[in-house]
Amino acid sequence: MDKNISILVVDDFSTMRRIVRNLLGDLGYSNITEADDGRSAWPMLQAGNFDFVVTDWNMPGMTGIELLRNIRGDARIAKTPVLMVTAEAQREQIIEAAQAGVNGYIIKPFTAQTLKEKLDKIFQRLTEAA
Amino acid sequence: MDFEGRRRLADALREAVRLWDAGKTIEFDQSFEALLKQREKGLYAHVSRLTRGLHQQVLEMHYDRHLAQLAGDEMPDARHRLDYIMQMTEKAAHRTLDLVDQARAVTESLTVAAAHLQDAENVLAETHPDTANVGVLIHGVRSGLEADAARLRATLTDLAQAQEYQDISGQVIKRVITLVRNVETALLELLRLSGAPLQSAPPVPIKPASTVLAGPAVEGLGPRAASQQDADALLADLGF
Numbered sequence: 001m002d003k004n005i006s007i008l009v010v011d012d013f014s015t016m017r018r019i020v021r022n023l024l025g026d027l028g029y030s031n032i033t034e035a036d037d038g039r040s041a042w043p044m045l046q047a048g049n050f051d052f053v054v055t056d057w058n059m060p061g062m063t064g065i066e067l068l069r070n071i072r073g074d075a076r077i078a079k080t081p082v083l084m085v086t087a088e089a090q091r092e093q094i095i096e097a098a099q100a101g102v103n104g105y106i107i108k109p110f111t112a113q114t115l116k117e118k119l120d121k122i123f124q125r126l127t128e129a130a
Numbered sequence: 131m132d133f134e135g136r137r138r139l140a141d142a143l144r145e146a147v148r149l150w151d152a153g154k155t156i157e158f159d160q161s162f163e164a165l166l167k168q169r170e171k172g173l174y175a176h177v178s179r180l181t182r183g184l185h186q187q188v189l190e191m192h193y194d195r196h197l198a199q200l201a202g203d204e205m206p207d208a209r210h211r212l213d214y215i216m217q218m219t220e221k222a223a224h225r226t227l228d229l230v231d232q233a234r235a236v237t238e239s240l241t242v243a244a245a246h247l248q249d250a251e252n253v254l255a256e257t258h259p260d261t262a263n264v265g266v267l268i269h270g271v272r273s274g275l276e277a278d279a280a281r282l283r284a285t286l287t288d289l290a291q292a293q294e295y296q297d298i299s300g301q302v303i304k305r306v307i308t309l310v311r312n313v314e315t316a317l318l319e320l321l322r323l324s325g326a327p328l329q330s331a332p333p334v335p336i337k338p339a340s341t342v343l344a345g346p347a348v349e350g351l352g353p354r355a356a357s358q359q360d361a362d363a364l365l366a367d368l369g370f
Contacts, residue, residue, distance in 0.1 A: 016297040022290040026283075058301065058343050087298055087346035089355035091364065098368045105365060107358050108346070109294050112287060114358055 001123040003028040005051035010034075010041040010067065011085075012059040016108075020054055020085065023112050027119065038062025042070060045077055057086035057093070065100055072101045081122050085110065135172075139165075196316050200309070207351060208306045214348045215299045222295035229289045236282045239274065246271045298346045305345055 007029055011017045017034045024032055033048070035041035039061035045053070053071065057064040068082050083104040084097050094105055103125075104118040142165050149158040250267040253259050347355030356364065 011297070013297040013300055015293050019290055019294050019297075022287065026287050058345065063343075087301060088343055089347045089357075089361070090344045090353060091356055091360075093344065094356060094361050094364050095368070098365055098370060104370075105361050107356065107361055108298060110358065112291060 001119075001127075004031055005029065006031045006033070006049060007052045007054065008033050008035060008041060008044060008048075008050045010036075010038065010053065010055040010059070010064065012037050012056065016056065016085075020115075023115050024054075026112065027116055038064060038067035038070075041067055045071065045080070046074070050077075050080060053080055053082045054085055055082060057084060057088045057097075065097060068097070068100045068102055081126060083118060083122065085115075142168075197313075197320065200313050200316060204309050204312075208309050210351055211302045211306055211348050215302050218295050219299055222292050225292045226289060229285050229292065232285045233282060233289075236278050236285070239278050243271045243274045243278070246274075301346050302348070 007024060009017050009020050009024075009032055011020065011034075014036070017036075021032050021034065024030075033044065033050070035044055037059035038055070041053075041055070042062060044050070045067075053067075055064040055067055062070075064084055064086065068084070071080055071082060072078050081103040082101070083106065084102050085106045085108060087108040089107045097105055103122045106114055106118055142161065146158055146161050146165070149161060246267055250264045250271070253264050253267070344352060344355075
């Protein structure tokens with residue numbers, strides 16, 4: 001996978017954004033932008049050319065699931081892969097995210113290895129589909 | 131007792147005295163009996179009016195129920211969540227300190243590498259330096275430094291990740307703050323009602339907990355949370 005892809009990390013906790021950014025950096029991804037909730041991420045997604053979105057679920061303003069639905073509902077960016085990284089761990093919520101079209105689901109707290117696995121899996125599927 | 135009541139009582143008493151003076155003892159007894167009954171009826175009416183009023187006030191004070199719910203369910207729940215934060219932050223602090231120790235070990239290894247370079251310098255300072263020996267020394271230093279860099283990098287990654295407790299604990303604390311605010315509102319309203327007991331309560335603003343997101347899973351609280359393995363299995367079932 002191209003390591004120069006543009007990634008948007010959306011989380012209302014700055015420490016979490018830093019952690020995800022660091023982990024992505026370790027995996028070789030350095031083109032990373034941050035947003036502190038869905039509401040600020042949404043115009044960035046519509047304006048910029050983001051190749052990948054990593055988002056939290058529970059955020060003020062616009063939640064991650066709403067952001068995901070908005071992305072899937074906008075034809076121009078509907079195909080952008082979305083990885084949910086969240087503390088929400090109820091079975092119904094995972095199903096809800098799947099039905100909304102999420103590409104991967106990571107439950108916090110998580111390990112660097114889990115993030116790598118999910119990214120690899122998503123990119124592998126995208127390559128297969130292409 | 132109002133003026134009209136007193137006047138009627140005085141009339142009845144005068145009538146009783148008149149019957150007594152007239153020697154009509156039977157009539158006197160009857161009239162006095164009627165007077166006492168009248169008085170009792172008034173007392174009962176007063177007591178029942180008080181009871182009705184009290185009942186109405188209790189009905190209007192929904193806050194009794196909400197306070198019971200807050201104190202009985204949500205307070206212990208919050209206490210449990212705060213305990214969880216304490217354990218989690220303690221664990222994270224220890225993890226961080228362990229990783230700092232690991233990084234310190236790397237600096238010791240760097241000092242050893244510097245000493246080996248000093249040895250190489252000393253050899254080169256000799257009149258007829260044994261360059262093969264210098265080559266061996268430098269090679270050893272290089273591979274040592276490469277290993278140190280890799281170890282330090284891994285340690286720093288783990289250190290950064292050990293900070294994620296802040297995200298989880300922040301979310302839990304936010305929920306507890308909401309609960310504290312609800313308790314405060316309920317207590318203030320209760321105070322207001324007891325200060326002005328004849329006013330009725332406004333609509334109750336407390337939201338049931340089920341309308342908000344489940345939030346971070348806390349062991350022993352709420353419905354069972356999925357692990358990453360559960361989530362993976364569930365998504366695999368759904369064709370992901």
